[in-house]
Amino acid sequence: MEIDNCTVLITGASAGIGREFARQLATRVRQLVLVARRGERLEQLRQELSARNRHLKVRTRIVDLADSAQLEALIDWLAHEKIEIDLLINNAGLGDLGPFATSDPRRNHEMLLVNVVALTVLTRSLLPHMLVRKRGRILNVSSCAGFLPIPEFAVYAATKAYVNSFTEALRAELRGTGVSVCALCPGPVHTEFNEVAQRPGEPGDRSPEFAYVPVEKVVRLPKVRDAGALPSVEDEIGVGIPDIGDIALQEADAPTPAREPDGRGKPREPAAHDSDVRSDRPPCHACHHALCLCVEQGHRDAARSRAAATRGLPGPAGR
Numbered sequence: 001m002e003i004d005n006c007t008v009l010i011t012g013a014s015a016g017i018g019r020e021f022a023r024q025l026a027t028r029v030r031q032l033v034l035v036a037r038r039g040e041r042l043e044q045l046r047q048e049l050s051a052r053n054r055h056l057k058v059r060t061r062i063v064d065l066a067d068s069a070q071l072e073a074l075i076d077w078l079a080h081e082k083i084e085i086d087l088l089i090n091n092a093g094l095g096d097l098g099p100f101a102t103s104d105p106r107r108n109h110e111m112l113l114v115n116v117v118a119l120t121v122l123t124r125s126l127l128p129h130m131l132v133r134k135r136g137r138i139l140n141v142s143s144c145a146g147f148l149p150i151p152e153f154a155v156y157a158a159t160k161a162y163v164n165s166f167t168e169a170l171r172a173e174l175r176g177t178g179v180s181v182c183a184l185c186p187g188p189v190h191t192e193f194n195e196v197a198q199r200p201g202e203p204g205d206r207s208p209e210f211a212y213v214p215v216e217k218v219v220r221l222p223k224v225r226d227a228g229a230l231p232s233v234e235d236e237i238g239v240g241i242p243d244i245g246d247i248a249l250q251e252a253d254a255p256t257p258a259r260e261p262d263g264r265g266k267p268r269e270p271a272a273h274d275s276d277v278r279s280d281r282p283p284c285h286a287c288h289h290a291l292c293l294c295v296e297q298g299h300r301d302a303a304r305s306r307a308a309a310t311r312g313l314p315g316p317a318g319r
Contacts, residue, residue, distance in 0.1 A: 003221070009033040009078075009085045011065060011122070012092030014041035016191030017141055017184075017215055021089055022049060024221040031057040033083060035074065035092070037064050059083075065092050065118035066110045075125045084133070085126050090119040091141040095156040095197030108155050115159035120166065127179065134178035140167050142183040156197070160185075188212045 008029050012018040014036035022032055026049040036042050042060040049058050061077065063070045078085070094111045096103055123138055130136025145153060146160030167183040174181060188194075188207040 003087065004028050005030045006086035007031040007033070007084060008087040008089065009035065009122075009126075010089045010091055011035045011063075011118070012141075014038045014045065016091075016193055017186070017189065017218055018089070018091040019045060020215045020219045021091065024216075024219050026053050026056055028221070029056070029087075031059070031083075033059045033061065033078075033085070035061045035063050035065075037062065066094075066113040068113075068117075071118055071121060075122070078126075084129060086130075086135065087137045087139065088122065088126050089139045089141065090122060092118065093141065093143075093159075093193070095153070095193060096199070097156075097194075097197045098152055098199045098202050100152075100154045103155070111155050111159055115156070116162050119163065123170070130179045131174075131177055136179040138170075138179070138181040140181070140183045142167070142185045144185050144187045146185065184218070186213055186218045189215050189218055191215060 003025065006029050008021075008025055008031070010018050010021050010032065013022050013034035015038075018034075018036070022034055022045060025032065032049065034042055034045060039060070039062040042062065046058045046060050049056060061074055063074045065071055092114055094107075094114050096107050096111060119140060123140075127136075127138070130138075140163050142163040143157075143160040145157040146162075146164040148157070150157040164183055164185070167181055171181045188211050190212055
């Protein structure tokens with residue numbers, strides 16, 4: 001499935017990564033359904049995108065995803081309007097920076113509802129329709145915080161661990177159906193997220209500037225392919241993975257390369273912990289086998305190292 005001329009639903013579209021997805025998709029897709037809490041921001045974005053592409057149809061819906069009634073109303077509206085979503089971008093998310101013992105219980109509840117429940121409910125609602133059409137893409141905007149526990153970011157990191165696990169499991173379930181799922185796992189990004197996550201009177205994010213990735217690079221849609229170009233799954237979804245070790249959740253259909261010789265000049269054998277469920281993973285950089293699980297550990301180590309460096313925590317070697 002190509003992103004050109006499709007219908008896309010983006011949650012959390014009024015700012016940050018969600019808004020950047022809308023901007024980069026505006027000249028490529030047929031219809032955008034933008035969902036967020038702030039109606040004024042949505043209307044400004046709608047006018048901006050419509051001015052850039054007069055053929056683009058932009059629909060906006062003011063929805064608080066922490067409110068189950070509003071979430072159900074959104075799903076009912078999509079059905080009533082007969083809007084078939086080709087690409088779902090579950091981008092909306094909340095954070096809270098500070099010790100868990102002094103956290104606001106209401107804020108924790110909202111994080112679970114938006115980061116976990118709403119993402120799961122929307123996916124469950126739209127996925128069956130994609131399966132009937134045998135085409136569709138779901139992009140869950142996660143975080144490298146989901147690859148390790150982070151003190152003073154405990155609930156947020158745990159919700160993103162759920163997103164990563166859910167995405168990997170669902171991707172395996174959907175293999176061969178024409179529907180694909182992946183997760184985008186950026187590190188620190190300059191958006192309003194950090195301001196919202198910061199508690200009044202407490203220090204905010206302490207990540208060094210070099211760790212930040214520009215929001216334009218996080219989204220990074222591919223250019224329109226030449227007529228004879230073969231599509232890749234990553235191009236079809238149109239997402240970029242920030243430089244955090246080519247995280248295992250990245251979409252890839254790469255073939256298994258020839259195995260490099262070992263120290264005695266013989267082809268290196270596949271690792272003993274192969275698993276068919278991971279056959280759509282990139283080949284392992286250690287044993288060059290597509291089914292190897294150590295690719296997962298390597299990617300997680302890379303994510304831990306980067307997150308540890310930005311938070312002043314010990315990396316994998318110090319755990």
